[in-house]
Amino acid sequence: MPTIKDIARKVGVSPSVVSRALNNKYGVKESTRQAVLRAAKELGYHPNVAARSLVTKRTEMIGVIIPDISEPFYSRMIKGMEYVASKTGYTLLFSNSYESLEQSKAVVKMVEAQRVEGLIIVGSSLKERDYIYSLIDKGTPFVVIERHYSDPRMNCIWVDNVVGGYVATKHLIQCGHTRVAHISGDLDVEVAAERLKGYKKALDEAGIPFSPDLVVSGAFVWQDGYHGMKALLSRTPRCTAVFAGNDSMAYGALQAIAEAGLSVPQDISVIGFDDLEFSSLTNPPLTTVRQPRYEMGRDAARLLVTCLEQSTQDKGMKICYPPEIVIRRSTSVYDSTDRTHA
Numbered sequence: 001m002p003t004i005k006d007i008a009r010k011v012g013v014s015p016s017v018v019s020r021a022l023n024n025k026y027g028v029k030e031s032t033r034q035a036v037l038r039a040a041k042e043l044g045y046h047p048n049v050a051a052r053s054l055v056t057k058r059t060e061m062i063g064v065i066i067p068d069i070s071e072p073f074y075s076r077m078i079k080g081m082e083y084v085a086s087k088t089g090y091t092l093l094f095s096n097s098y099e100s101l102e103q104s105k106a107v108v109k110m111v112e113a114q115r116v117e118g119l120i121i122v123g124s125s126l127k128e129r130d131y132i133y134s135l136i137d138k139g140t141p142f143v144v145i146e147r148h149y150s151d152p153r154m155n156c157i158w159v160d161n162v163v164g165g166y167v168a169t170k171h172l173i174q175c176g177h178t179r180v181a182h183i184s185g186d187l188d189v190e191v192a193a194e195r196l197k198g199y200k201k202a203l204d205e206a207g208i209p210f211s212p213d214l215v216v217s218g219a220f221v222w223q224d225g226y227h228g229m230k231a232l233l234s235r236t237p238r239c240t241a242v243f244a245g246n247d248s249m250a251y252g253a254l255q256a257i258a259e260a261g262l263s264v265p266q267d268i269s270v271i272g273f274d275d276l277e278f279s280s281l282t283n284p285p286l287t288t289v290r291q292p293r294y295e296m297g298r299d300a301a302r303l304l305v306t307c308l309e310q311s312t313q314d315k316g317m318k319i320c321y322p323p324e325i326v327i328r329r330s331t332s333v334y335d336s337t338d339r340t341h342a
Helices: 004-011 015-022 030-043 049-056 072-088 101-113 126-138 161-174 190-205 222-233 247-259 293-309
Strands: 061-066 091-096 118-122 142-145 156-159 180-184 215-217 241-244 269-271 288-290 318-321 324-326
Touching: 004 015, 004 030, 015 030, 061 072, 061 293, 072 091, 072 118, 072 247, 072 293, 101 126, 118 293, 142 293, 156 161, 156 293, 161 180, 161 190, 161 241, 161 269, 161 288, 161 324, 180 190, 180 222, 180 247, 190 215, 215 222, 222 241, 222 247, 241 247, 247 269, 293 318
Parallel strands: 061 091, 061 118, 118 142, 142 156, 156 318, 180 215, 180 241, 241 269
Antiparallel strands: 288 324
């Protein structure tokens, strides 16, 4: 079985240069790196991960804790992480937390047993605050996505959800709607609470009184969007527009509206949040607020790798992305003189 020394002899460099080239480390000219990679391929070299771990005392594994890896929202985020991992020689180990505090703690114990070097924690349950801070005490390098802590020791990546909720609601108000409903996520989750805050801010700015009757909450799944919309449709007078807290709930809202014999956007305008891949394929295509999910995953992995390579958690990097509204055909200008609502 070929070794690093065999590659070094073939290329005419030292084994240490080969090691740095194969691990994509700094200090190797690109021409040398390419020569090493070609020689490794020609010789049929495959790294012995276990042996390398024994020598370096490192696993080069990153634990990724995600609320539910089956949810389509996380697919682009994961691709961003995988891109960085493939370029830096790290391996990703995924686990579901289901945004349960006890499950998150159990996952951390599991990934620690696997000797991961750092963690990327996705999700924004407000119940996890103390648990997140405990990771600092343990000396575990980590980056959180979808939450923002002012603590200078925390590495945080998030979208400004207050602004996102504000621009979504303001778009509906600018279309002429004054009875704008909101299907929120679980309000124990930071992103849901912040999007509701943005919704209220837009109403207040427009001089529209906030009505608790026009807000229902769910758990960011399409079933809750469906049931939430049915509840809103039963209330009098009916809303003329709805801001769903994410695209999945917007899909459920679209289904409930169709089953009620109403049309989108002629009777009710609908806007979501996330810009999932399917949102341009709904009937009608969904207006939504885009999150840069790929970039969030990519930058989280880059930030964690930097912490690991420099052996520090104390970077305290804060990366906040502005949301972007994507206007499609599920929203339109509302003419109150042309419709009568129950």
